[in-house]
Each structure stands twice: as structure tokens, then as C-alpha cells.
Amino acid sequence: LVRATDTQYPFPIVPTQPVSAVEVFDPSSLSFTSGGSDPGGARVFAAATRNRDGVIITGGIPAAGTPRHDLSNALDTTTICGGRPVSCSAGPAMNSKRAGHIAFRIDPDGVFLWGGSVESAPVNGVPGYQLELVRDGGGFELLNVAAMSATRNLFFAGSAQYVAFRVLIAGGLARAPDGTFSVAQIDVGGNTSSPVYVYDATYDVAGGIAVG
Numbered sequence: 001l002v003r004a005t006d007t008q009y010p011f012p013i014v015p016t017q018p019v020s021a022v023e024v025f026d027p028s029s030l031s032f033t034s035g036g037s038d039p040g041g042a043r044v045f046a047a048a049t050r051n052r053d054g055v056i057i058t059g060g061i062p063a064a065g066t067p068r069h070d071l072s073n074a075l076d077t078t079t080i081c082g083g084r085p086v087s088c089s090a091g092p093a094m095n096s097k098r099a100g101h102i103a104f105r106i107d108p109d110g111v112f113l114w115g116g117s118v119e120s121a122p123v124n125g126v127p128g129y130q131l132e133l134v135r136d137g138g139g140f141e142l143l144n145v146a147a148m149s150a151t152r153n154l155f156f157a158g159s160a161q162y163v164a165f166r167v168l169i170a171g172g173l174a175r176a177p178d179g180t181f182s183v184a185q186i187d188v189g190g191n192t193s194s195p196v197y198v199y200d201a202t203y204d205v206a207g208g209i210a211v212g
Contacts (some may be wrong), residue, residue: 018042018063035086047103052136054082059098074099100155110135115154129153146208
């Protein structure tokens, strides 16, 4: 459970009952079994998706410490869970600390992370808010994605992969350089509306983003 303040200053968020437990749902028996604990500790606003070995859990805000408006305590740690019975171990570190981001997989490339970055300083010439990719069995790399910008570094947006190489992102909060937030909006024909972004992995070498 968390307690937030308002839209412009939704942080600090104070986790009041965070858990580190991992559970596995079996649809055939409609039951949950324990998968142990996340070695990264209790966290909120993490993201998870499937990878080659099972599931990868990324980022989030830890249970301990005092969160700040700039989310400087967001995590760059990951956890990989898999096997039968399920066990979890530490995964590779991300290039950017992220919370409230999304994670999705595009085969055969690997797992992508979008949004939630609290860092904009370049890493090897690539802004820290860019998408990240972790290939199976490898480490994370920032992608210099065409049409990406800090205003599209969304928090708490909805997402759906609607074809094998395209992912749609809708809504969310946009983070300003000073660490404040606003509801993400775009101008369409003189009217403001919640943005919809599409990531296309085939757009060019690094992929591209369109807005609608």
C-alpha cells in the first residue's frame, strides 16, 4: 500500500505495507504457491515481464528510506525468477534507475523498459531517459530511439503489445526536469488529450516512436 500527495507532486510516496514475497499462480489448479522472496527486497512500482529464464522484475522504489520528489531512491536492480520450483536470484543492473515504468518483451531482441527513469545524464552518449534493452543472458543497454524525448518518459502509463514488434503506451504522468509531474497531454487539432505512443522495433536500427 502507498500514500501519495497530489498530481504535480505525487512524491514522496511512503510505502506502508510493502512485501518482498514472490508468488506463482497456476491457472490449471487456480492456486498460488510461494516462490520465496525477492533478493532485491520489498519494492513498489516495479515492472515485470517474461524473459528466457522465466520472469524479470525491474526497478521500483524500496521499502526503506525517505523518497524524494526526484525519486532519487529509485532502484536500478533486477531480479530473475524461474525454474520448477520457482527460485529467484539477482539479475543484471539497469543503466537508469526506474520506477513506475513498463516492461515488455519483443522476440528475438529481448526485454525492453520504457519510462520511469529519474536520470537524463548521457551514458555513452545516450540520454538516460531512453528505452533500455536486456538481451537474453546479457546486460542492459540504452537505446537511442528515434523520436524519444524526456516528455515521453511516462510514469504509470498503460501498455499493450498489439503485434509482435509494436507496443502501445497510453496515458501516464510526464516528468519535468525539476522533478515535478503533470498529467501527460498532447495538442491534437487545438484540443488537448491524453497521449498514445507506439514503439515500433522495425522503424530503424534502434526503433522509433510515433504519437497519436
